Amino acid sequence: MVLELGQYIPGKSGIHHLDPRAKLLGLFLYGVALLAAPTGASAFLVGSAAVPAIILAGLPLSFIWRQLRPLVIFLAIIFIFQVALTPGEVMATIGPLQLTRQGLNYGLLALARVFFLVLAASLLMATTDPLALADGLERLLRPGQRVGLPAEELALMLTLALRFVPTLLEEAERIMRAQVARGASFRGLQVKNLMPLVIPLFISAFRRAEGLAEAMEARAYRGGEGRTRMRQLSFQAADFLFLLLAGALAAGTAYYRLRFGG
Amino acid sequence: MIEVQGVTFVYPGANLPALAGVSLTIKPGEFVAITGPNGSGKSTLARLLNGLLRPRAGRVLVDGLDSRDEQSLVEIRRRVGMVFQDPDNQLVAATVADDVAFGLENLGLPPAVIRERVAAALAAVGLSGLETRPPHRLSGGQKQRLALAGVLAMAPRYLVLDEATAMLDPVAREEVFRQVLDLRQAKGLAVILITHYMEEAVLADRMLVLQAGRLVLSGPPAEVMLQEDKLATAGLKLPDIMALGKILRQAGLKIPANCITVEELARALWKLVSRK
Structure with a gap:
């Protein structure tokens, strides 16, 4: 399957059991720390804080590799551009390109930021049930409701999307078979070839949306107001500890940057 | 009413x-x-x-x-x-239990009550044990029973x-x-x-x-x-059974007009046979 990125791997580890809000906030703080790190080396040091979490989560190395593999070329390009195009103290010359100390530093910094952020994000996705993630996101956004942010509705949209992805995939398969039976060919990835699939799929998706809206209304849905939730989230000691560690990482890195420059 | x-x-x-x-x-x-x-x-x-x-x-x-x-x-x-x-x-x-909970959440019931009613509704339609299953992994009959549970709750x-x-x-x-x-x-x-x-x-x-x-x-x-x-x-x-009853009546058998199920028709025929 192509869509392995962001896949959920059910498990019973301590990381799996953390509150989704703690994990989302933790990822945010980790991102802050990565951005605050002033040098390539410090960014790698900060980034490696994710390693114990991955070990705790018990994710197989092969899984981690499959998550990061699509990034390799992208990372290489970022690195090469940063190294080659940053002026400064020349360390070596390769043909027309000059390798500078500053370039190497920025290259490593950019590499570390993207690499570790993706690593941590896939750790979050791999250890958190998508539904719990949607729930956590909603609770975190809830204070924004006062200024008009539709947190409830966003979370509902997310869960509806999760619910309907497999249904629409099935539908796409059915349409493809029906079109092939009528002589269509889906070889090649030209847009023109995909039209006999995409158009019926869209029409059916809209029809489904209409039926769904009706069914939701029939079950007394009237927007987020006055809704309660069956799933409750509760912060445990482990969640506070996790956030404390993530907060210390972010604060420590920010302090280091202010103290020793960047 | x-x-x-x-x-x-x-x-x-x-x-x-x-x-x-x-x-x-x-x-x-x-x-x-x-x-x-x-x-x-x-x-x-x-x-x-x-x-x-x-x-x-x-x-x-x-x-x-x-x-x-x-x-x-x-x-x-x-x-x-x-x-x-x-x-x-x-x-x-995205899961069976969450789906049953949807209507209850809309009614604004407290979470403990929702969990109780979800379990009861799933038991009533015989879907207990499938709480965490995604709906697309259910059979057609199970899906409709799930929809029924969502309403019953x-x-x-x-x-x-x-x-x-x-x-x-x-x-x-x-x-x-x-x-x-x-x-x-x-x-x-x-x-x-x-x-x-x-x-x-x-x-x-x-x-x-x-x-x-x-x-x-x-x-x-x-x-x-x-x-x-x-x-x-x-x-x-007419449903098949009633159409059959009608044909039998036209053929001279004394079948009452209110036979609407297979059993009723069978009973009426049995009565006719045993009278002879």
Whole structure:
């Protein structure tokens, strides 16, 4: 399957059991720390804080590799551009390109930021049930409701999307078979070839949306107001500890940057 | 009691009314079948019963609550549960338990009560143990039973089934239909069955026939089925058992006209044989 990125791997580890809000906030703080790190080396040091979490989560190395593999070329390009195009103290010359100390530093910094952020994000996705993630996101956004942010509705949209992805995939398969039976060919990835699939799929998706809206209304849905939730989230000691560690990482890195420059 | 009083409904942009001057009453605990050909207004009538549609003229009262009153809509929808035709369009959540919880969450119930009712509703339709399963991994019959559980959890007094078995295979159709009848027995629900399967309709206490937005026949199925001319003009055929009974009667056998199930016909035939 192509869509392995962001896949959920059910498990019973301590990381799996953390509150989704703690994990989302933790990822945010980790991102802050990565951005605050002033040098390539410090960014790698900060980034490696994710390693114990991955070990705790018990994710197989092969899984981690499959998550990061699509990034390799992208990372290489970022690195090469940063190294080659940053002026400064020349360390070596390769043909027309000059390798500078500053370039190497920025290259490593950019590499570390993207690499570790993706690593941590896939750790979050791999250890958190998508539904719990949607729930956590909603609770975190809830204070924004006062200024008009539709947190409830966003979370509902997310869960509806999760619910309907497999249904629409099935539908796409059915349409493809029906079109092939009528002589269509889906070889090649030209847009023109995909039209006999995409158009019926869209029409059916809209029809489904209409039926769904009706069914939701029939079950007394009237927007987020006055809704309660069956799933409750509760912060445990482990969640506070996790956030404390993530907060210390972010604060420590920010302090280091202010103290020793960047 | 659901009272439909002189209801007319016209879809926006349509010239002809989908329903014209329809009046009927549905008592608590009653089993009513509403039949009619495609486009006769069956589904429109169903949607008027729970306030999904509001009448152009006349009114719909659910236990005295008027569906035109915005304030009453949530309570009306709690009381009048509805299961739709397409199993895939009415399941909203990514797991079985979350789906049953959806309506309860809309009612604003506390989480502990929701969990309790979800478990009870799933047990009532025989889906216990599948709580965490995603809906697309259920069979068609299971999906419709799940939709039923989602409605049951809200503790309705009336259950509207809008062709709820039409997209299922015969085995699953029987399974869902039996489930509904069992639930009616257990919980004293009124069942309003919208169907074009005569075999299901004849099992109701009362049968209503719609044609072109008008109520043309109403009464106990055995009586309605005697009005064959009217049925024929409404495009409806006798169920096989009744058609067979009729042929046997015409051939001179003394079969009573109110045999609507296989058992009843068999019993009548047995009586004839043992009399000789």
